[in-house]
Amino acid sequence: MRSSLQHSLRAGVVAIALLAAALPRLTGADESPRVTAADWYWGPANRWSWMNMRRIFPTAGISRGDGPVAPLKEAPRDLSKIVFADPVSGKRMTVDDMLRTTYTDGFIVLKDGAVVTEKYYNGMTRKTPHLVMSVTKSFVGTLAGILAERGLLNTEALVTSYLPELQGTVFDEATVRNLLDMTVAAKIGDDPYTPIDQAAGWLPPDPTSPHGLREFLPSLKDRQGRHGARFIYLDPSPQVLAWIIERLTRSDFSKVLETHIWSKLGAEADAYLVLDHYQEPYTTPGLNATLTDLARFGQMMAQGGRYNGQQIVPQRWVAQIRAGGSREAWDAALAAGQFPGLKQMPGYLHGSYRDYWWVTDARCGRMAAIGIGAQLLVVDPIANMVVIKLSSTPDVEIGETMTTTAYAAADAIIRQLSGHGC
Numbered sequence: 001m002r003s004s005l006q007h008s009l010r011a012g013v014v015a016i017a018l019l020a021a022a023l024p025r026l027t028g029a030d031e032s033p034r035v036t037a038a039d040w041y042w043g044p045a046n047r048w049s050w051m052n053m054r055r056i057f058p059t060a061g062i063s064r065g066d067g068p069v070a071p072l073k074e075a076p077r078d079l080s081k082i083v084f085a086d087p088v089s090g091k092r093m094t095v096d097d098m099l100r101t102t103y104t105d106g107f108i109v110l111k112d113g114a115v116v117t118e119k120y121y122n123g124m125t126r127k128t129p130h131l132v133m134s135v136t137k138s139f140v141g142t143l144a145g146i147l148a149e150r151g152l153l154n155t156e157a158l159v160t161s162y163l164p165e166l167q168g169t170v171f172d173e174a175t176v177r178n179l180l181d182m183t184v185a186a187k188i189g190d191d192p193y194t195p196i197d198q199a200a201g202w203l204p205p206d207p208t209s210p211h212g213l214r215e216f217l218p219s220l221k222d223r224q225g226r227h228g229a230r231f232i233y234l235d236p237s238p239q240v241l242a243w244i245i246e247r248l249t250r251s252d253f254s255k256v257l258e259t260h261i262w263s264k265l266g267a268e269a270d271a272y273l274v275l276d277h278y279q280e281p282y283t284t285p286g287l288n289a290t291l292t293d294l295a296r297f298g299q300m301m302a303q304g305g306r307y308n309g310q311q312i313v314p315q316r317w318v319a320q321i322r323a324g325g326s327r328e329a330w331d332a333a334l335a336a337g338q339f340p341g342l343k344q345m346p347g348y349l350h351g352s353y354r355d356y357w358w359v360t361d362a363r364c365g366r367m368a369a370i371g372i373g374a375q376l377l378v379v380d381p382i383a384n385m386v387v388i389k390l391s392s393t394p395d396v397e398i399g400e401t402m403t404t405t406a407y408a409a410a411d412a413i414i415r416q417l418s419g420h421g422c
Contacts, residue, residue: 038204043103043394046373047122050131050392051105053274053288057201060254060281062262062271070266070296070308073114077417084412087344088401098409102374102402103393105130106291110386111417113299118291122392127269129288130390133371136273136287139257140238141180141356142301143245145317146260152248155180162244170220171240174227179237180355181325186234187224196235196284200276212278213239228326231333231353235284238356242283253281265300266308267293285371291390294377298386301367301379317355321367322381324352324359341404346411346422364422374402378410383418 033048040049040056049056080096099107105124109116124130147153159171159179166172174184198209199216210216217236242253249256254273262271271293274286289297296307301321305313330352333339342348347360357367369377374391387410393399415421 037201041202042396043392046392046394047103050373051122051124051128053129053131053286054272058275058277058279059272059288060252060275062254062258062273064265064267064270064293065258065263067263067266067308069268072110072292072295075111075114075116077116079109079117079413079416082409082412082416084408086405087408088405093405093409095409095413098405102389102405103391103398104389105392106388106390108291108295108386108388109413109417110295110299110302112384113303115292115295116417120291124291124390126292127290129269129271129290131274131285131375132287132289132294132369132377132390133285133373133375135294135369135371135375135377136283136285137238137356138369138377139261139287139297140241140245140283141321141354142313142317143257143260144176144180144241145314145320145355146312147245147248147256149314149317153244159240159244162247163240165218166240168221169218170223172223176241176244178227179241181329182231182233182237182353182356183228183326183329184232184234184237185223185225185227185229186220186232187222188232188234193235196239200274200282200286202282212276213280213282214243214278217243229329229332230336231326231329231338233338238283242281253283261297261312264308264310264312265293265296267296269293291388294388294390295386298377298379298388302381302384302386304381321355321357321359322365323354324362325354327352329353341400344404345407360422366422368407370403372396373399374406376403376406376410378407378414380414380418380420383414383420385414385418387413 035045035049037056039045082095083092086093105122107119144153148155155176157176159174160167170186178184197203198205199213210219217240245256246253269290271289273281275281300307300312304315305311305318347364347366350361352359358370360366365382366380373393376389378387389406393402411422
């Protein structure tokens with residue numbers, strides 16, 4: 001989840017140009033759209049590109065494995081007329097209104113592991129992998145828990161004990177726990193995201209851009225304050241953790257994710273991860289997966305890490321996520337004016353951040369994976385429900401507001417079906 005203020009540069013340079021130039025090229029049903037690595041990022045081009053990332057960038061496959069597909073039972077309900085108060089507009093809105101007006105590509109709701117509703121728009125189908133942006137981070141944090149339980153990863157160890165290449169950077173004296181909870185004391189500017197996207201090849205580089213993600217990470221030097229004191233949404237943190245995971249396992253990150261999570265879910269389809277042009281996985285935003293397989297992952301988290309007849313993620317790691325991170329660090333971030341939209345999302349005024357999951361207060365008891373452009377995966381273990389919305393909004397600012405609207409709709413759905421609201 002990235003701040004709209006911090007994306008003003010990207011929105012101005014990329015999105016506005018696309019709105020003027022790309023639309024005519026995307027309307028021909030019989031022609032391949034002329035979308036390139038230079039103009040794919042925002043709307044209207046992203047209505048196509050976010051479901052076709054492997055046609056634009058190098059990718060690493062994440063196999064579903066050879067096991068049977070874990071069936072998803074069906075318990076259909078018409079949710080379209082459920083009404084909620086949109087915190088953005090202040091108006092009453094139905095779920096159907098929300099889905100039709102917020103650039104939805106896919107939407108699914110699970111109750112007790114069964115599909116209550118499953119809808120597709122904009123050409124997406126059950127077989128279509130979709131870019132999930134920063135929902136990727138939650139997969140990184142969940143995978144870290146598996147490796148920690150196996151004794152491979154020490155979350156209290158210094159980052160530089162695993163990666164001496166980062167000595168003298170902002171990650172000096174930071175622990176793996178600081179990475180996971182986004183409490184590395186980095187000093188970030190108005191647009192901290194363009195440089196990493198340029199290094200990854202997602203945006204055109206300038207003459208000073210590092211050549212790839214591994215060259216980019218040691219360039220981060222600016223520090224402000226004490227590690228652990230404040231929640232600071234530092235996009236490179238999961239990139240550093242993925243590097244640590246590769247070093248510890250001596251394997252590609254995509255293969256580790258495949259071995260420990262994806263191949264155990266009983267997924268219907270392979271997933272894939274976008275790479276930079278130097279074979280490094282972009283683990284901050286680069287995962288692509290189908291809607292139903294994301295739902296299986298969410299249901300696994302709702303069930304304490306158990307799914308498809310096995311304990312995939314350690315139960316105590318999931319419990320740790322649900323318990324939340326540092327409230328002091330969270331409150332310090334809100335006091336500094338970060339993420340004003342969170343105050344409009346039920347349960348997050350007194351929330352926290354843990355292991356790359358957005359965690360509500362204990363009464364609400366939810367955790368969410370959130371990605372730019374209105375990607376939303378809500379897990380409610382109390383209600384035993386999962387709500388997922390995949391989208392392709394035309395720019396950052398619209399995506400931020402539509403995430404808030406979609407979360408309010410998810411809260412209303414969960415309340416209606418389970419009686420548990422926030």
